[in-house]
Amino acid sequence: MSSEDASGAKGLTSRQQQILAIVQQVGFTTIETLAERFGVSAQTVRRDIIQLQASNYLQRFHGGAGLASGGYRSAYAQKLMVAPQGKQRIGAAVAEIVPPGASIFLDVGTTVEAVARALLSKPGLRVVTSSVSVAQIFCNHRIFDVVVTGGSTRGANGSLVGQAAVACIMGFRFDYAVLGLNGFDDDGSPMDFDLEKIAVRQAAISRSGQVLGVADSSKFDQTSTARIAAPGAFRMIVTDAEPPARLREAWQRTGIACLVA
Secondary structure, eight states: OOHHHHHTOTTOOHHHHHHHHHHHHHSEEEHHHHHHHHTOOHHHHHHHHHHHHHTTSEEEETTEEEEOTTHHHHHHHHHHHSSHHHHHHHHHHHHHHSOTTOEEEEOSSHHHHHHHHHTTTSTTOEEEESBHHHHHHHHHTTOOOOEEOOSEEETTTTEEESHHHHHHHHTOOEEEEEEEOOEEOTTSOEEESOHHHHHHHHHHHHTEEEEEEEOOGGGTTOOOSEESSOGGGOSEEEESSOOOHHHHHHHHHTTOEEEEO
């Protein structure tokens, strides 16, 4: 599960929630990698995995852990249940920012999907997306002139990654990029677990006039494996609740605006 799913898992420690988030992002990870990531022993990680398996959150394999049976689909369904009203507010707030006729890149994730729904009534948008799910939202409303990047699919939400996706993005110039965020570093830098998704986001950042990060409040206390970009690459973080003081102050130091929807 992602950090969204993990944040809703009851009775788990913070480390167990983060293990859950990592497994959802990458599909499988080793005990050795997790032990190094959290600075604990392999036995400690093994006990965490045993507990997570007992609760049917993931499946234990030799030397590591992966998604439980049907994990991607069930995890995606759970994501849709996390902070739906908050995500709707975030979507509406972004739609207020983006003017008619703008060129826009839409990332992957349930929060970005909420943004896509809020943009349906915005006329004349030129949309490029690396999400099959986002493209489907527009198609379901008979809006078919949406560019979907190439690439390989990753996960139940139809995330597209790889060199083909990056090459497609580099052929465009966007007024706005809307990127989903999975956590934050100590200095407020947005982060993610998946390096291939990060590469797609970095390409979008490099081709965009203004970059808007979207994240519900469950992401405030989450950290991930790698930075998406330095804080200054983002014009604004749009969220559904007041962030902790440490994040608010970090963003102010680097000139990022924070909009609480």
